[in-house]
Amino acid sequence: MAENQNRQDPLSPHMISFEQVNKWYGAYHALADVDAHVAKGEVVVVCGPSGSGKSTLIRTVNRLEEIQKGRIVFDGQDIHAPKLDLNHFRARVGFVFQSFNLFPHLSVLDNIVMAPVNVRGARRSDARVRALELLERVGLASKAGAYPGQLSGGQQQRVAIARALAMDPPAMLFDEPTSALDPEMVGEVLQVMKQLARDGMTMICVTHEMGFAREVADRVWFMDHGRLVETGTPDDFFLRPQSPRAQKFLTELRTH
Ligand SMILES: Nc1ncnc2c1ncn2[C@@H]1O[C@H](COP(=O)(O)OP(=O)(O)OP(=O)(O)O)[C@@H](O)[C@H]1O
Ligand SMILES: [Mg+2]
Numbered sequence: 001m002a003e004n005q006n007r008q009d010p011l012s013p014h015m016i017s018f019e020q021v022n023k024w025y026g027a028y029h030a031l032a033d034v035d036a037h038v039a040k041g042e043v044v045v046v047c048g049p050s051g052s053g054k055s056t057l058i059r060t061v062n063r064l065e066e067i068q069k070g071r072i073v074f075d076g077q078d079i080h081a082p083k084l085d086l087n088h089f090r091a092r093v094g095f096v097f098q099s100f101n102l103f104p105h106l107s108v109l110d111n112i113v114m115a116p117v118n119v120r121g122a123r124r125s126d127a128r129v130r131a132l133e134l135l136e137r138v139g140l141a142s143k144a145g146a147y148p149g150q151l152s153g154g155q156q157q158r159v160a161i162a163r164a165l166a167m168d169p170p171a172m173l174f175d176e177p178t179s180a181l182d183p184e185m186v187g188e189v190l191q192v193m194k195q196l197a198r199d200g201m202t203m204i205c206v207t208h209e210m211g212f213a214r215e216v217a218d219r220v221w222f223m224d225h226g227r228l229v230e231t232g233t234p235d236d237f238f239l240r241p242q243s244p245r246a247q248k249f250l251t252e253l254r255t256h
Pocket of ligand 1: 025028030048049050051052053054055056057
């Protein structure tokens, strides 16, 4: 953690800043003038219609998608700085996808131990102790020796969260972490995310789980056609949506 704190610009209360971010896929304007900040410890839920740019937005943060205009600052680091070690940087951004992408031939424990050892040069014994702590935290201490194929989807996703946490990320990004899960497994993953939020983790979560948004989010970002249309509190968004597009989105959500 000390390492992370050293990187932080002490003058900036922001953990993640999007400054006039623009991205095109060819001629298609996928992100248009996105300007927003995530404070330290803040939980942002990103929602919006399919194709509105939610995944694109969070994937710009660890440069899975490049932007053509604007600036992104993560934990005090301009992510396009020429000297940035991209692999090292990416490993520090906790990213959890819809698909868990665990290594099938490695045990749960080894999945978690790998990045700290290989990317950060942690001692294997230390990394194992930490991995076991993290498995405890996501309720899977008993599965350390299991292989991903022996776990349920919800359990695999919790391992994926533990794996991301093993790099002590200053913030965690989630892209629909529960969308691929059977309904009965959604709750256990949301529970882990809620606990993370309570522990003060800075988070951006793309999710359709509006109950989670209401309960956990400090802010809801509503996107439409590559634009950040609303950035209010959950009460603002759910009770007093300003834009016709957000009103329509919520109406459709409620009728489904
Ligand atoms: N690699 C790509 N090449 C061209 N266009 C792309 C690419 N990736 C995404 N797009 C387009 O950019 C827009 C935003 O896509 P994105 O995946 O960010 O949307 P989303 O809000 O995450 O949608 P969903 O809710 O369906 O996941 C869409 O119109 C999509 O077709
Ligand atoms: Mg998406």
